[in-house]
Amino acid sequence: MAKTREDEATRLDEAARAGWLYYVAGNTQDQIASKLGISRQAAQRLVSHSVAAGLVRVRIDHPIAACLERAESLKARYGLKYCEVVPSDPASASTILGVAEACAVEMERRLRRDEPTILAVGTGRTLRAAVEHLPPMACTQHRIVSLTGNIAPDGSASVYNVIYSMADQVKAPHYPMPLPVVVSTPRERELLHRQKVVELTLQLAAKAEVTFVGVGEVSARAPLVVDGFITADEREDLDRQGAVGEIVGWVYDSAGRLIDCRFNERVASAPIPPTSRGDVIAAAMGPAKTPAIRAAATGGLINGLITDEATAHRLLD
């Protein structure tokens, strides 16, 4: 029963070997089986294991024309500095597929640079998925700073904890924010923001050359509600005030203006957009998020966007 670490590591080694022989060297599973002295099924299991374990990374080196066109149109329409559109899979209802990979590629591109850079990251399922696609790197020259607290309403500290996974994967110094995402009162926020550590982190975030964020909608099924950052009543209230979207907690209307309300006064995240006016890149897709994305782009809360073809199409309508 108790699997030793060693067993598991050996299995991964074998899986990686099989995966390499299959995907890189182009062997058939039969060939792999005979080379490794195992049965074809065992080879198949290893190959499939190597994929399941995330050892195999596939990427397509080609900006597909249609996507490129849409990306150019989006840049023109919303005055974006950066835009990436990935092909849609019409049959999938995923709000992550493709965008996460593309976001990871862009993150990697930034991290590959030699000049020390400050990267700020928000939170959310999309970013979470994105950092999982980052390859292991050694980027000690950069600093990664969190835009938002890492403490959930229930007091736990693990909600979509993007910054830790990212920093761990790319071996960069990181600056999390030991704060709740939403505090109880404006006064409490002020006190917490005065803490030395928090102050430093906020300063760093404000200087970030590039910022990666997710975009949330403000509906009954929004993460904001599901994850308990806000009650159903509060949400309806925001709805009445014209809220359409949310970035690291900051709620805004269809023009991309932060809403002047009690809720935003309690959000403890770093300001969006940061004062530095660096790149602020949102990764988001899906019909539900479309109005929130459009508003954020319109109001200049973001100046970069990674989305999919279908969402791009809706944004251009």
Add this chain to the structure above:
Amino acid sequence: MAKTREDEATRLDEAARAGWLYYVAGNTQDQIASKLGISRQAAQRLVSHSVAAGLVRVRIDHPIAACLERAESLKARYGLKYCEVVPSDPASASTILGVAEACAVEMERRLRRDEPTILAVGTGRTLRAAVEHLPPMACTQHRIVSLTGNIAPDGSASVYNVIYSMADQVKAPHYPMPLPVVVSTPRERELLHRQKVVELTLQLAAKAEVTFVGVGEVSARAPLVVDGFITADEREDLDRQGAVGEIVGWVYDSAGRLIDCRFNERVASAPIPPTSRGDVIAAAMGPAKTPAIRAAATGGLINGLITDEATAHRLLD
């Protein structure tokens, strides 16, 4: 005939899209066909085109990947039939770590076969360590034969006694060579080789389907000297004649040619490579042994190699 640039670009776009849907989104070619409104074969052709055009990049995120690549390069460079590269442990200066285990694995793989096989083994610390990693087996169908004498210069019979440990561990009939490794004169060698038992063993060794050997360097700290098979003076003499390495006693130069000298005339081991032209697999690693390994591979003394990543790197420089 004349393909327009535009046609080709469109085709690539489509190929990239199909490749993306296939490799990234995980669709089957049938699904892609219906989504793109083309036939299944057309989808297949697009996917295959996307690979052929180099649009699809696969990479394996695992240390093993680098090893497999190096192994392939080594096979190509030195025309080896078999090559295994194990990860290096940068923290260790061991000249055995990893290679012994890998050698044991390969031995085991050969021994697991049902068809009766003749395995020849040399001697040395590396092979010694390898057989210690063999699991207990019952391989009565195979025969294990020693390439070299088991009598040390001091008359003892226990020097790195690989064949006995191996045969004992895997329960196989075995044929040691009751000879010194190096005799006094060419004449003495001739006499000893005429003995019935020795003759039989040599014949068996010549027919071996697979031969496992270690590789020794010819320096002042070489096993050859340390274990007293050769005097310091003799070694210096060999040095002057261009000796860089040694396999079961046979001394060769940097091109992998056996050196025509007094010493080689007194070596009582079976010839290397064996006349059967079976697999001759060397297990060796480390900076000191690198020139010896390179020479053996270059000159065709061996056609299989088990080494570590760092040594592989040096061999490819």
Add this chain to the structure above:
DNA sequence: TCCGCCATTGAATAATTGCTCAAACGAGAG
């Protein structure tokens, strides 16, 4: 306009891969 060349197409088929399931195996409890 007609001809012939050759790239493209889809049907048929071969090869490969993925899945299911019963049997064998092995660790650990009794």
Add this chain to the structure above:
DNA sequence: CTCTCGTTTGAGCAATTATTCAATGGCGGA
């Protein structure tokens, strides 16, 4: 030592992918 339970194994089969081949049709040249 034996039993049990969960895991691993490989055979058989279904699904998917790759290749072959004859038919089609577009295009340039006569």
